Amino acid sequence: MKTQTNLVEPLVIERDFNAPVAQVWVALTDVDAMRQWYFDLKEFQPRVGFEFQFVVEHEGTVYDHRCKVTEVVPQRKLAYSWRYHGQEGDSLVTIELFPENGGTRLKLTHEGLETFPELPAYVRANFVEGWTQIIGSSLKDYVENPGHKLVVQRGFSAPVDQVWKAWTEPAHIHQWLGAGDGMTVESVRMDLRVGGKFRIQQKTVDGEYYTAAGTYLEVKPGEKLVHTWDWEKDGSGTEFGELEGNETRVTVEFQPHGEQTQVVLTHEKFATVTSRDAHEEGWTKWLEKVAKSIGA
Secondary structure, three states, X not given: OOOOHHHOOOEEEEEEEOOOHHHHHHHHHOHHHHHHHOOOOOOOXXXXXXXXEEEEEEOOEEEEEEEEEEEEEOOOEEEEEEEEOOOOOOEEEEEEEEEEOOEEEEEEEEEOHHHOOOOHHHOXXXXXXXXXXXXXXXXXXXXXXXXXXXXXXXXXXOOHHHHHHHHHOHHHHHHHHOXXXXXXXXXXXXXXXXXXXXXXXXXXXXXXXXXXXXXXXXXXXXXXXXXXXXEEOOOOOOOOOOEOOOOEEEEEEEEEXXXXXXXXXXXXXXXXXXXXXXXXXXXXXXXXXXXXXXXX
């Protein structure tokens, strides 16, 4: 094998993303998310020793990538070997994440390029171009993509103040949220002011807890409500617990139309399409429950 001396220096690419570290980490490690911006992987697990592969065809040539996870530091670092089946050479890809001004700075280092065959397909310029596209465009677009949001709307045959109370007062939420679907409402806490927090705790018949919590960012009574949204890791306690770290944002707008009200709920900053779709189903059910509770 010939050594490409011009490739000895590791390739390094750094980019800033307008997305939190937790969201970028999910994009890097969740196989459903990876298929959206990376390659069509059959499987992937952020676990040392996990082996994965993917095939890319370019200009009539098939590149069979074989990789193995070598290091995992959740929300900080991911590394895996990178080689091509049937070809000499083995390299290492390391991705590091750094929180910065509410966003994320990503550093990708690809070393060992000099071990690949001295062929046009493996010249340094190709790797620079490839990673620049993957990290600088595909991943960036994915984590910042406004398409990873959902908008759910529902009309109510009731005035704004009635719908607002049903949505923001704990007693009303206890009443409609616990109706049907086998879930019980254990507690509802709401400090309805900018900077205040909310916590909604539910429990399944099997004893599993689903506890949502967040902080109010904007409160305009009868008009608009904006808050963060995340799930507690445990959720079974009586006080605010540790969050999963996948924070998203919810905006609820109350639009009056005479004695009727249109509610427009926007939930954004999802890390994956799967998560977005699951929340869409949940919010649709919640709005239907509110409608039934006020006879609208």
